Amino acid sequence: MLAAFQRVEPERRIELHISPGIVADADPQLVAIALDNLLGNAWKFTSKRAVARIEVGETKAYGVPAYFVRDNGAGFDMTYRDKLFGVFQRLHPETEFPGTGIGLATVARIAQRHRGRAWAVGVPGEGATFFFTLMEPQA
Numbered sequence: 001m002l003a004a005f006q007r008v009e010p011e012r013r014i015e016l017h018i019s020p021g022i023v024a025d026a027d028p029q030l031v032a033i034a035l036d037n038l039l040g041n042a043w044k045f046t047s048k049r050a051v052a053r054i055e056v057g058e059t060k061a062y063g064v065p066a067y068f069v070r071d072n073g074a075g076f077d078m079t080y081r082d083k084l085f086g087v088f089q090r091l092h093p094e095t096e097f098p099g100t101g102i103g104l105a106t107v108a109r110i111a112q113r114h115r116g117r118a119w120a121v122g123v124p125g126e127g128a129t130f131f132f133t134l135m136e137p138q139a
Helices: 002-008 028-045 078-083 103-113
Strands: 014-018 052-061 064-071 118-123 127-133
Touching: 002 028, 028 052, 028 064, 028 103, 028 127, 052 127, 078 118, 103 118, 103 127
Parallel strands: 014 052
Antiparallel strands: 052 064, 064 127, 118 127
16 A cells, blocks of 8 residues: 555655554455545555654454554644544644545444444644554453
8 A cells, every 4th residue: 555655756755564464354345444544544644754654463452352553643642633534623733734534534444343442642743643453352
């Protein structure tokens, strides 16, 4: 997925780390769309970095596997985290970072369709990590 972005901006320096062995029991097309949106955001919001760092990995949250995309980009103020996954909600001006405002809402809907959820943590100027699960938390 990032290869397409790299072809458009071949001068960008990216450090990409993808954890080996990530597997999920999910609709592969929907998960590909979710990852495409998250990686696209990571690419976009690291555009002002001399060297962008993007990581894709898996951890545990709420007792189930949680998948994440982490970057060292613009980040965001956690005060506004509840707006992130709403349709047409933007935390950065379109003049600074273009986009439609539907990518993260799409990620959240895909997670919900799989009985999971999506959330994020960020620090302005330091980057963000976007997580999603694909099943209900264990009780």
